Amino acid sequence: MGGRKYKAQTASGVLCYSRMLFFQIHPTFNRFDCKVFLTDALRHMGGATARVMIDNTHVVVLRGSGREMVPVPEMAAFGERFGFQFVAHAIGNANRSARVERPFWFIETNFLAGRTFSSWEDLNQRAREWCDKVNSTYKKHIRAVPRELFAVERLHLKPLPAWIPEVYRLQQRLVDIEGYVALNSNRYSVPVDWIGRRVEVRETKDKIEIQLDARRLVTHRRIAEAEHQRVMLAEHRPPRGQGSQRPDPHPEEKAIVAAAPELADYVVGLKQRSRKVVTLALRQLLRLVREYPREPLLGAVREAGRYGLYDLDRLERMILRRVTREYFLLDGESDDD
Numbered sequence: 001m002g003g004r005k006y007k008a009q010t011a012s013g014v015l016c017y018s019r020m021l022f023f024q025i026h027p028t029f030n031r032f033d034c035k036v037f038l039t040d041a042l043r044h045m046g047g048a049t050a051r052v053m054i055d056n057t058h059v060v061v062l063r064g065s066g067r068e069m070v071p072v073p074e075m076a077a078f079g080e081r082f083g084f085q086f087v088a089h090a091i092g093n094a095n096r097s098a099r100v101e102r103p104f105w106f107i108e109t110n111f112l113a114g115r116t117f118s119s120w121e122d123l124n125q126r127a128r129e130w131c132d133k134v135n136s137t138y139k140k141h142i143r144a145v146p147r148e149l150f151a152v153e154r155l156h157l158k159p160l161p162a163w164i165p166e167v168y169r170l171q172q173r174l175v176d177i178e179g180y181v182a183l184n185s186n187r188y189s190v191p192v193d194w195i196g197r198r199v200e201v202r203e204t205k206d207k208i209e210i211q212l213d214a215r216r217l218v219t220h221r222r223i224a225e226a227e228h229q230r231v232m233l234a235e236h237r238p239p240r241g242q243g244s245q246r247p248d249p250h251p252e253e254k255a256i257v258a259a260a261p262e263l264a265d266y267v268v269g270l271k272q273r274s275r276k277v278v279t280l281a282l283r284q285l286l287r288l289v290r291e292y293p294r295e296p297l298l299g300a301v302r303e304a305g306r307y308g309l310y311d312l313d314r315l316e317r318m319i320l321r322r323v324t325r326e327y328f329l330l331d332g333e334s335d336d337d
Contacts, residue, residue: 014103019139019146020045021131023107024124027225034059035078035167036205043164044128045150047157048082055101056088066090083158120224171201173210177278179236181210185226189236190218196250196279252282259289262298266305273310284312288319296322 014023022041026033042048056065062072069088071079079085111130117123135146142149173181175194180187183201188208190199194216202209208220220231253271257264267285274281288297300318309315 014107019142020135020150021103021106021146023103023127023131025120025127027120029059031059031072031074032167032169032203034075038078038082039164039167042082042160045154045157047154047159048084049157050084051087052079052084053087053089056091060086061088066093082160166204168202168204171203173199173201174279175199180230183208184223185228186223187230188218188220189230189232191216191236196252250279250282252279252286256282256286256289259286260294260298263289263301266301269305269308270310270312273308274312275310276312281310281312288312288316292319293323293327296326 014021022044024037024040026037038052054060056069060071060075062070064070066088067090069086071086075086111127115126117126135150138145171183173183175181175190175197176187177195179192179195180189181199181201183203188210190210190212194212197212200211202211203222206222208222210218210220218233218236220233223229223231253267256267263285267282270281270285271278276284296319299322300315304310304315304318
């Protein structure tokens with residue numbers, strides 16, 4: 001991992017207190033990353049100021065700029081947790097803008113230049129060590145050591161909450177037919193009997209927690225970058241020679257056959273020839289079984305099976321045409337005298 005590539009391809013967060021420097025670099029920089037960075041920074045500094053000056057980034061700004069800036073409610077609530085407010089510098093205010101932007105230039109030309117890193121964790125660990133060194137170095141322009149100045153000014157910071165919750169974001173996912181959950185272009189393994197089930201994914205700074213219910217939880221190390229990797233835990237690996245086959249039948253298949261036994265052969269063909277993920281195709285067919293009258297449904301399925309048609313969107317249109325003919329009288333088709 002080369003240090004020079006970060007200038008164009010990464011986003012970083014920098015926090016300065018009384019010339020004290022703290023920063024992190026991430027492959028992305030969204031609200032989740034911003035909250036992770038600020039939480040780590042405030043813990044490192046041991047307190048918070050009343051205001052946090054930012055540039056006019058969309059990560060924090062909902063609308064407006066400068067004094068008229070209104071933060072996104074999610075970020076405003078995050079600031080309230082630590083007792084500070086976000087403040088944006090006015091557009092065109094060169095002094096304020098330079099005060100915010102100069103640390104980025106300092107980091108790019110002094111820390112990143114010429115360095116390589118084995119991982120994002122390695123980069124940010126070495127960044128913290130470098131910050132400790134810089135903060136302990138005498139600065140001619142302020143005629144002092146930043147850490148010594150900070151020791152005096154730290155008394156004026158707002159104390160941090162007694163309990164700081166871990167930053168996380170929740171997402172819903174469907175386990176695919178190979179037993180993986182996709183998140184940020186990476187795939188994380190789960191037990192094979194979870195295939196086709198909906199799970200809750202809790203993403204934190206360092207780990208991914210995938211939960212099926214209150215008793216079943218899988219934890220993975222989080223991959224920070226979208227690397228299209230498959231992460232397989234040893235206990236999720238199927239026995240040698242068995243592959244990652246799903247135990248049949250699917251729950252949706254059971255429900256379909258129970259409601260309409262006549263569809264059993266069509267279901268077998270659908271599983272073999274559908275272009276959709278099998279679980280999604282079976283769910284769509286189950287919806288058709290539950291929503292449409294039985295006779296138009298069975299007639300359309302018989303016709304589709306005769307021609308080898310397993311496109312369920314077209315099957316639904318065939319059902320609708322039959323429903324129209326059998327349940328609605330159109331103009332000119334009345335049998336009244």
